[in-house]
Amino acid sequence: MSKPIFEKIALVGIGLIGSSLARIICREVLTGHIAVASRTAETLQRAKELKLGDDYTTDAREAARGADLIIVSVPVGACGAVAEEIQPALKNGAILTDVGSAKASVIAQMQPHVPDGVHFIPGHPLAGTEKSGPDAGFAELFENRWCIFTPLPGTDPAALEKLSEFWRRCGSKIDTMDPQHHDMTLAIVSHLPHIIAYNIVGTADDLESVTKSEVIKYSASGFRDFTRLAASDPTMWRDVCLHNKDAILEMLARFSEDLASLQRAIRWGDGEKLFDLFTRTRAVRCSVIESGQDVDLANFGRQAVGHPQVVQEQQYQVASVPIAAAATPYVS
Amino acid sequence: MSKPIFEKIALVGIGLIGSSLARIICREVLTGHIAVASRTAETLQRAKELKLGDDYTTDAREAARGADLIIVSVPVGACGAVAEEIQPALKNGAILTDVGSAKASVIAQMQPHVPDGVHFIPGHPLAGTEKSGPDAGFAELFENRWCIFTPLPGTDPAALEKLSEFWRRCGSKIDTMDPQHHDMTLAIVSHLPHIIAYNIVGTADDLESVTKSEVIKYSASGFRDFTRLAASDPTMWRDVCLHNKDAILEMLARFSEDLASLQRAIRWGDGEKLFDLFTRTRAVRCSVIESGQDVDLANFGRQAVGHPQVVQEQQYQVASVPIAAAATPYVS
Numbered sequence: 001m002s003k004p005i006f007e008k009i010a011l012v013g014i015g016l017i018g019s020s021l022a023r024i025i026c027r028e029v030l031t032g033h034i035a036v037a038s039r040t041a042e043t044l045q046r047a048k049e050l051k052l053g054d055d056y057t058t059d060a061r062e063a064a065r066g067a068d069l070i071i072v073s074v075p076v077g078a079c080g081a082v083a084e085e086i087q088p089a090l091k092n093g094a095i096l097t098d099v100g101s102a103k104a105s106v107i108a109q110m111q112p113h114v115p116d117g118v119h120f121i122p123g124h125p126l127a128g129t130e131k132s133g134p135d136a137g138f139a140e141l142f143e144n145r146w147c148i149f150t151p152l153p154g155t156d157p158a159a160l161e162k163l164s165e166f167w168r169r170c171g172s173k174i175d176t177m178d179p180q181h182h183d184m185t186l187a188i189v190s191h192l193p194h195i196i197a198y199n200i201v202g203t204a205d206d207l208e209s210v211t212k213s214e215v216i217k218y219s220a221s222g223f224r225d226f227t228r229l230a231a232s233d234p235t236m237w238r239d240v241c242l243h244n245k246d247a248i249l250e251m252l253a254r255f256s257e258d259l260a261s262l263q264r265a266i267r268w269g270d271g272e273k274l275f276d277l278f279t280r281t282r283a284v285r286c287s288v289i290e291s292g293q294d295v296d297l298a299n300f301g302r303q304a305v306g307h308p309q310v311v312q313e314q315q316y317q318v319a320s321v322p323i324a325a326a327a328t329p330y331v332s
Numbered sequence: 333m334s335k336p337i338f339e340k341i342a343l344v345g346i347g348l349i350g351s352s353l354a355r356i357i358c359r360e361v362l363t364g365h366i367a368v369a370s371r372t373a374e375t376l377q378r379a380k381e382l383k384l385g386d387d388y389t390t391d392a393r394e395a396a397r398g399a400d401l402i403i404v405s406v407p408v409g410a411c412g413a414v415a416e417e418i419q420p421a422l423k424n425g426a427i428l429t430d431v432g433s434a435k436a437s438v439i440a441q442m443q444p445h446v447p448d449g450v451h452f453i454p455g456h457p458l459a460g461t462e463k464s465g466p467d468a469g470f471a472e473l474f475e476n477r478w479c480i481f482t483p484l485p486g487t488d489p490a491a492l493e494k495l496s497e498f499w500r501r502c503g504s505k506i507d508t509m510d511p512q513h514h515d516m517t518l519a520i521v522s523h524l525p526h527i528i529a530y531n532i533v534g535t536a537d538d539l540e541s542v543t544k545s546e547v548i549k550y551s552a553s554g555f556r557d558f559t560r561l562a563a564s565d566p567t568m569w570r571d572v573c574l575h576n577k578d579a580i581l582e583m584l585a586r587f588s589e590d591l592a593s594l595q596r597a598i599r600w601g602d603g604e605k606l607f608d609l610f611t612r613t614r615a616v617r618c619s620v621i622e623s624g625q626d627v628d629l630a631n632f633g634r635q636a637v638g639h640p641q642v643v644q645e646q647q648y649q650v651a652s653v654p655i656a657a658a659a660t661p662y663v664s
Contacts, residue, residue: 126553129630130617136630146550185542190553193532197557199594200528201613203520203587210517216619218478221458221522224626225529225557231617234610241598241606252595255535256588262531263584266573274573278566281533285462285563287548294556298461298468300632 005166006068008033012060012082013073014047015233016128017099019137021071022052024170027139037063047134065089069166072098072110077239080109092117095159099125101186101236103150103179105243111152119159124148124182125172126190132233143171144292150179187247191240192255195248197229198237337498338400340365344392344414345405346379347565348460349431351469353403354384356502359471369395379466397421401498404430404442409571412441424449427491431457433518433568435482435511437575443484451491456480456514457504458522464565475503476624482511519579523572524587527580529561530569 009031011018018036025031036053037060038044048056057063064070064086072082079098090096096118100106103122114120127145129136147167151160164174177185204215204223215223241248265273289296341363343350350368357363368385369392370376380388389395396402396418404414411430422428428450432438435454446452459477461468479499483492496506509517536547536555547555573580597605621628 126550128553131630138630145552181542185546185550186553188536188539188542189547189550189555192535193554193558195594195598196528196532196591197554198610198613199591200525200587201616202594202609203524203583203590205612205616206586206590207520210513210520212619214517215521216616216623216625218458218517218521219620219623219625220477221460221518222525222529222561223521224620225561226525227613227617227620227626228632229554229557230610230613232610232614234607234614237610238603238606242601242603245598245601248598249595251535252591252598254538255532256591256595258535258538259528259531259584259588262527262534263581263588266527266577266580266584269574269577271570271574274570275566277534278530278562278564278569280537281530281559281562282564282566284533284537284548285559287544288551288556288559291548291551293548293551294559295634297634298463300560300634302627302629302632302634 002029002169004029004031005162005169006031008035008067008069010035010037010060010063010067010070011053011073012037012063012070012086014038014043014052014134015073016132016136016141017125018071018073019047019050019052019134020127020139020141021073021137021170022047023137023139024142026052028169030166030169031069035063035067043134050134052134061086061089066091068094069163070094070096072096072100075233075235075239076100076102076105076243079106080113083110083113087113087115090115090118093119095119095121095163097121097123097163099123100243101190101240102244103182107150107152107179119156119163120152121155121160121163122150122152122179123163123167124150124186125167125170127172128232130228130231132236140171142167145172146175147172148182149174149176150182151176183244183247184250187244187251191244191248192251194229194232194237195241195252196255197226200226201230334361334501336361336363337494337501338363340367340399340401342367342369342392342395342399342402343385343405344369344395344402344418346370346375346384346466347405348464348468348473349457350403350405351379351382351384351466352459352471352473353405353469353502354379355469355471356474358384360501362498362501363401367395367399375466382466384466392417393421398423400426401495402426402428404428404432407565407567407571408432408434408437408575411438412445415442415445419445419447422447422450425451427451427453427495429453429455429495431455432575433522433572434576435514439482439484439511451488451495452484453487453492453495454482454484454511455495455499456482456518457499457502459504460564462560462563464568472503474499477504478507479504480514481506481508482514483508515576515579516582519576519583523576523580524583526561526564526569527573527584528587529558532558533562 011022014036022034034053036047036056039058044056060082074082098106106122125142125147127141288294295301343354346368366385368379368388371390376388376390392414406414430438438454457474457479459473620626627633
């Protein structure tokens with residue numbers, strides 16, 4: 001077994017990401033001590049029941065004290081307040097990182113509070129599910145997923161390498177880019193898809209000509225795919241929208257332009273234009289599969305819900321994640 | 333074993349739906365004879381290799397001759413031409429049905445060609461995947477899925493019951509409604525989701541600030557979900573757009589209004605509005621799960637692509653469908 005990378009790791013925030021980190025850190029023995037902080041007493045209590053750390057506190061500063069690595073896994077809008085809060089406890093030589101989906105904003109919020117001698121390295125593991133809270137985490141979350149760093153000018157290469165090694169041992173592949181490019185890229189691959197999903201589910205929920213129960217009943221015709229993303233954590237996604245505003249508005253404008261053009265093709269019966277677009281997009285799916293970013297199974301492999309064989313497979317898979325996760329009530 | 337319901341069934345069109353029907357009809361012994369028709373010689377040859385029927389022809393009229401049940405499974409825009417083609421061969425007392433996703437148009441196209449004494453019962457099994465062609469079909473496709481009939485005034489109850497029994501033995505649950513309501517309902521639960529998915533994948537494919545390879549590489553952050561629907565058969569979806577135009581334009585207008593309002597909330601930093609919408613949509617997902625319309629597994633159960641355990645599960649599941657389906661090249 002390889003030896004621990006850090007003597008003490010502080011996990012500030014113990015939701016889906018924080019609790020998944022706790023589980024993989026424990027499994028891979030990446031530290032001698034995990035301090036868990038959550039500002040919500042109830043969440044902290046649950047983390048304790050799940051045995052996610054060595055000590056537990058609602059005081060982020062106490063958790064950060066003496067830590068070699070501090071990972072801030074809170075909604076993007078709360079990063080600045082956390083940095084300010086923990087600042088007095090940060091040890092010389094410590095690495096401070098985060099997992100937020102909007103890097104320019106996180107940097108603007110946190111950097112002013114980082115003392116000299118502390119290595120602040122903004123990070124973003126592209127990993128998650130539509131579930132949230134400490135029960136939703138699992139050790140395999142980062143397996144084969146990208147973790148993107150947006151290092152500031154003058155970042156210590158040794159600290160960056162140490163943090164990279166940590167994420168690699170969590171299962172991730174590492175990339176680095178500048179914060180602006182990160183924010184533009186995530187706006188199209190992640191933020192726009194979530195916003196569109198939230199929007200279409202809202203539109204369906206508001207209809208008067210088709211009842212809500214019909215929308216649910218017939219949702220396997222396509223709609224259900226969108227309900228998954230639209231079930232993601234509301235606080236996290238509110239903050240992403242507020243903190244990556246410019247890139248998101250740019251992508252929304254392009255999407256709406258394209259949609260207006262598509263709508264016009266439908267109105268005027270331009271079958272050739274429709275066929276061309278629908279053929280081009282099929283090739284994109286092909287690339288996603290070839291690059292190993294999705295399973296090549298019809299309907300994501302979850303075809304016949306309720307079919308005895310599939311139910312058996314579901315149980316098989318659920319059994320591979322902690323029992324607590326399988327038993328979580330869905331809406332927290 | 334129950335006895336066959338029909339002496340001879342003609343399958344006009346042998347793509348995803350037609351070939352899935354062939355497989356389940358064969359497995360459940362629902363007829364003594366399956367006649368397969370496809371206007372494409374190559375598709376017909378493939379159907380023959382897969383042993384999907386008892387005889388094979390590119391002439392739909394020949395397949396329909398003497399059949400007790402004729403199932404037209406072709407793109408919606410081709411239904412009228414098929415009805416006209418097979419008309420002279422339709423036997424008195426035969427049941428003629430289809431599987432199209434736009435019922436008012438199918439009725440307008442087919443009904444004028446239906447001879448007296450033939451029972452025309454428009455139908456729509458809400459089942460499918462993003463794959464197409466005779467290799468993509470599998471016997472479990474209709475398991476626990478709805479099949480909606482939109483019977484015309486004066487439909488013979490005995491014929492309707494016989495067709496219902498057929499679909500129940502294919503695994504389906506039966507619903508009936510009027511064609512206009514069907515078309516409005518499908519516009520929101522199926523057509524709009526597909527159109528939105530096609531559109532966002534097109535938008536991403538056109539970007540110059542983020543490269544195509546980055547879009548693919550980071551697609552697991554949300555985007556990949558949309559690529560699945562956007563990989564659906566271009567001909568089928570072109571025809572759906574052209575043949576359910578009014579209902580689709582109505583839903584697109586509502587979606588765009590809502591998106592403009594959401595965009596405004598992002599621009600003006602209205603966090604409360606965003607949080608409220610994102611919370612409301614989460615409850616919809618909850619209902620979809622509770623009603624058994626989707627699996628309650630994070631990321632549809634396909635979390636860690638490339639993870640040894642998941643690869644094993646994929647192989648397990650692929651093995652449950654015909655080997656030919658697993659070996660199909662993705663883009664046809």
